[in-house]
Amino acid sequence: MTLLAVERMKLLTTRSPWWCAALALALTIGFAALMAATADARVPVTVGASQFGYTFGMVVVMVMAALAITTEYRFGTMRATFLAAPNRTPVLFAKTAVVALVAGVIGEVAAxxxxxxxxxxxxxxxxxxxxxYEWRAVAGVGLVYAVAAVLAVGVGALVRQSAGAISILLIWSFLVESLVQLIPRVGDDIHRWLPFTMADKLITGDPDPSGRDVVYGPPPSDAALGPWPALLYFAGVAALVFAAAVVTTNRRDA
Structure with missing residues (x-):
C-alpha cells in the first residue's frame, strides 16, 4: 500500500498527467461533438459514431503512461526510488497499477x-x-485505455527515454499496423492479429446496427478473434511487454 500511495502522489502531483488527461478528454469528446453536429437524416449519429475519437485519446493516454516512467529516469528519481525500495518488481507493479487505474478512469469519462x-x-x-455492442462501444473504452497504459509503461521501462518510447508507441499504433496491410498476399492476415487491431475489436467489433457508412464513424475491426477474446489477446501482448520490462529493469543499473 505504501508503494501505491507513493506512485499515486508522484503521478498526480506533476503537471503532465493532468495535461494529458485534459487533452484526451478534449479530443474524444470534441470528435463526438463534431460527429453529432454534422449528422443529418441521411447520416444519423449512433452510439458507435459517438466514440469516433477514442483512438486519439488512447494515444494521449499512452503518452502519459510512458512519461510516468521515462521522466523518472530522465531526472534520476527512479534511482532514489530503487534505493528506498531495492526490490524493483513491486515498484514497477505499483506504478503500472496506478497508471492503468488513472487511464481506465480517463477512458470511462471520455467515453x-x-x-x-x-x-x-x-x-x-x-x-x-x-x-x-453498444455497451462495449462505450464502457469498453476504459478497459482498452487501461491495457494500453500497461503496454506503454512496459515500453517506457524498456527504452527509458521519453522521445524513443513515445515514438515507438505512435509509429506502431498509427503507421505500422496500417502499413502491414500493404504486404502482398499475407498483409491482411497479419493485420488481423496485431495488438491495436485486436484492441479495436472490443469497441467496433460488430457492425453498426444502423448501417452507417464507415466514413462517418469508426470502421469495424477486422481482428481474427471476437470482442472479448481480442481484448484478452491485447492484454496478453501488454503483459509480455511488461514482463520483459520487469526482467530488464532487474538486470541493469538504474
Whole structure:
C-alpha cells in the first residue's frame, strides 16, 4: 500500500498527467461533438459514431503512461526510488497499477462524456445503450485505455527515454499496423492479429446496427478473434511487454 500511495502522489502531483488527461478528454469528446453536429437524416449519429475519437485519446493516454516512467529516469528519481525500495518488481507493479487505474478512469469519462455530448447535441437520435455492442462501444473504452497504459509503461521501462518510447508507441499504433496491410498476399492476415487491431475489436467489433457508412464513424475491426477474446489477446501482448520490462529493469543499473 505504501508503494501505491507513493506512485499515486508522484503521478498526480506533476503537471503532465493532468495535461494529458485534459487533452484526451478534449479530443474524444470534441470528435463526438463534431460527429453529432454534422449528422443529418441521411447520416444519423449512433452510439458507435459517438466514440469516433477514442483512438486519439488512447494515444494521449499512452503518452502519459510512458512519461510516468521515462521522466523518472530522465531526472534520476527512479534511482532514489530503487534505493528506498531495492526490490524493483513491486515498484514497477505499483506504478503500472496506478497508471492503468488513472487511464481506465480517463477512458470511462471520455467515453461516457462523448456519449453524453452526442445525446445533448442530437436529442432525437437513437442513442440508448441496449445491445452488447453498444455497451462495449462505450464502457469498453476504459478497459482498452487501461491495457494500453500497461503496454506503454512496459515500453517506457524498456527504452527509458521519453522521445524513443513515445515514438515507438505512435509509429506502431498509427503507421505500422496500417502499413502491414500493404504486404502482398499475407498483409491482411497479419493485420488481423496485431495488438491495436485486436484492441479495436472490443469497441467496433460488430457492425453498426444502423448501417452507417464507415466514413462517418469508426470502421469495424477486422481482428481474427471476437470482442472479448481480442481484448484478452491485447492484454496478453501488454503483459509480455511488461514482463520483459520487469526482467530488464532487474538486470541493469538504474
Amino acid at each position: 461516457f462524456g462523448s456519449w453524453g455530448i452526442t445525446k445533448l447535441l442530437a436529442p432525437n437520435a437513437d442513442l440508448a445503450l441496449q445491445t452488447p
